[in-house]
Amino acid sequence: MSFRHSIALHLLTVIFGFYFLVAVIVTVVQLYKEYENTKESFYQEIQLLPTTFGQGISDSVWTYNQELLQSILRGVYNSPIVVGIEVKSLDHKMDYKIGSILDKDSHPAYFDTDGKPGKSAETGLGADALFGYTFPITYQGPAFKDPQPLGEVTIYSNERLVFERVKYGFFLILINSVIKTLALWFIIFYFIKRYLGNPLNEFTRKIKQQDSNQPHPITLDIPWSDNNEILLLKDSYNQMILSVNEYQAALKTLNKELDDKVRERTHELFAAKEAAEMLAYTDVLTDVKTRRAFFELAEQELKNAVRQQTAASIIMIDIDHFKNINDTYGHATGDLVLQTFAKTLKNSCRACDLIGRLGGEEFAILLPQTDLNGALHVAEKLRLSVADSKLTHNRQTLHFTASFGVAETAPGQYMLEEILLQADQALYTAKNQGRNQAVAYKQSTTENT
Numbered sequence: 001m002s003f004r005h006s007i008a009l010h011l012l013t014v015i016f017g018f019y020f021l022v023a024v025i026v027t028v029v030q031l032y033k034e035y036e037n038t039k040e041s042f043y044q045e046i047q048l049l050p051t052t053f054g055q056g057i058s059d060s061v062w063t064y065n066q067e068l069l070q071s072i073l074r075g076v077y078n079s080p081i082v083v084g085i086e087v088k089s090l091d092h093k094m095d096y097k098i099g100s101i102l103d104k105d106s107h108p109a110y111f112d113t114d115g116k117p118g119k120s121a122e123t124g125l126g127a128d129a130l131f132g133y134t135f136p137i138t139y140q141g142p143a144f145k146d147p148q149p150l151g152e153v154t155i156y157s158n159e160r161l162v163f164e165r166v167k168y169g170f171f172l173i174l175i176n177s178v179i180k181t182l183a184l185w186f187i188i189f190y191f192i193k194r195y196l197g198n199p200l201n202e203f204t205r206k207i208k209q210q211d212s213n214q215p216h217p218i219t220l221d222i223p224w225s226d227n228n229e230i231l232l233l234k235d236s237y238n239q240m241i242l243s244v245n246e247y248q249a250a251l252k253t254l255n256k257e258l259d260d261k262v263r264e265r266t267h268e269l270f271a272a273k274e275a276a277e278m279l280a281y282t283d284v285l286t287d288v289k290t291r292r293a294f295f296e297l298a299e300q301e302l303k304n305a306v307r308q309q310t311a312a313s314i315i316m317i318d319i320d321h322f323k324n325i326n327d328t329y330g331h332a333t334g335d336l337v338l339q340t341f342a343k344t345l346k347n348s349c350r351a352c353d354l355i356g357r358l359g360g361e362e363f364a365i366l367l368p369q370t371d372l373n374g375a376l377h378v379a380e381k382l383r384l385s386v387a388d389s390k391l392t393h394n395r396q397t398l399h400f401t402a403s404f405g406v407a408e409t410a411p412g413q414y415m416l417e418e419i420l421l422q423a424d425q426a427l428y429t430a431k432n433q434g435r436n437q438a439v440a441y442k443q444s445t446t447e448n449t
């Protein structure tokens with residue numbers, strides 16, 4: 001923290017701003033008082049002069065002795081606190097003025113030691129600010145019972161002489177004030193810095209050094225032990241840090257739990273997605289491919305056949321008189337027949353053959369790398385297997401057969417719908433020819449095996 005921005009300097013600027021104002025006012029009052037006291041003592045000193053010179057002045061006025069009066073007045077004028085004297089006799093014959101006096105209009109006027117108008121010897125601050133003491137002069141002779149009034153004498157002094165005398169005192173007061181102010185400034189600055197500035201600096205430095213991920217409570221090297229505001233601030237900060245750490249720890253635990261939950265949920269969703277895909281691709285009853293899956297996968301297989309320039313065949317299969325089975329033994333038994341039938345197909349086919357249930361009791365098998373003869377051979381084998389299969393229901397043995405229509409891809413003809421249609425036409429022929437047989441598709445005619 002730079003000195004210019006320190007709290008100590010800011011506080012001192014405010015404190016000493018006010019202190020300076022108060023100090024100036026107090027010093028001015030003090031100086032004014034000193035000035036007044038000095039002026040008062042001047043006045044008292046002037047009042048003492050008549051006891052020394054009063055008799056001589058009275059005598060010289062009574063005897064009209066101008067020389068004597070002048071020499072007495074010059075003697076008074078030489079006094080360091082006198083700047084002027086005016087003698088006013090009642091008959092005006094012995095009027096006399098020396099130095100600076102106030103005329104009848106209270107304006108300063110100047111006279112030399114011979115009583116002639118001249119220039120003021122007094123210059124500087126308050127030289128024209130005259131103040132005087134007037135006392136009567138009387139004659140007390142043996143011929144008179146009461147003192148005879150002769151006139152009055154005014155002795156003048158001025159403010160400049162008062163200032164001259166208090167100047168030294170002023171100077172001392174000023175020096176005293178400056179030294180006291182400076183000493184006080186340094187003392188207060190030192191203690192504010194020691195008890196306030198330094199602890200706050202240390203506090204700030206330690207907060208800045210904190211690890212924001214895991215802040216720790218801090219300690220402060222404070223030169224007092226009572227619970228002052230800085231210690232309370234530090235305690236509150238430490239309390240806050242403890243709470244923050246607790247919250248962070250709780251948050252970490254929550255985050256971990258949340259992570260675990262999200263991972264678990266993602267796993268479940270993934271499994272559910274796989275299950276849903278399986279469901280969409282696998283027929284629930286017979287465990288062979290669904291119609292949609294069969295078409296998608298068969299398209300892929302046909303594309304492969306095109307790329308590899310190999311043959312591929314399709315067998316369309318339909319269980320014979322399945323409606324009768326349903327009607328005779330019930331729908332549940334019909335389902336069992338479908339399952340047994342599908343199982344038979346699976347057992348008799350290669351792993352690469354694609355078996356799908358296209359709907360109801362209608363199935364299709366795609367045989368990769370198999371020409372029409374091969375497919376017809378497979379169909380025949382399947383037909384025999386189906387015819388051999390049996391199902392026991394209510395202690396009755398149930399037999400069923402199926403009809404097969406076979407078609408193969410023609411060179412350059414790999415349209416799935418087209419081949420399916422051809423296989424379906426062959427199947428239709430097989431049905432028409434009495435069922436339980438496999439028929440291959442021929443362009444215009446169909447051939448019975």
Ligand SMILES: Nc1nc2c(ncn2[C@@H]2O[C@H](COP(=O)(O)OP(=O)(O)OP(=O)(O)O)[C@@H](O)[C@H]2O)c(=O)[nH]1
Pocket residue numbers: 285318319320321322323324326330331332333334335338359360361431435
């Ligand atoms: N149990 C059962 N029956 C089904 C299912 N799907 C379709 N069926 C029935 O299968 C029967 C098909 O009958 P048809 O299309 O007349 O054919 P068919 O009786 O086999 O006669 P042909 O094909 O001419 O030999 C209908 O009665 C459908 O209700 C199924 O998932 N389970």
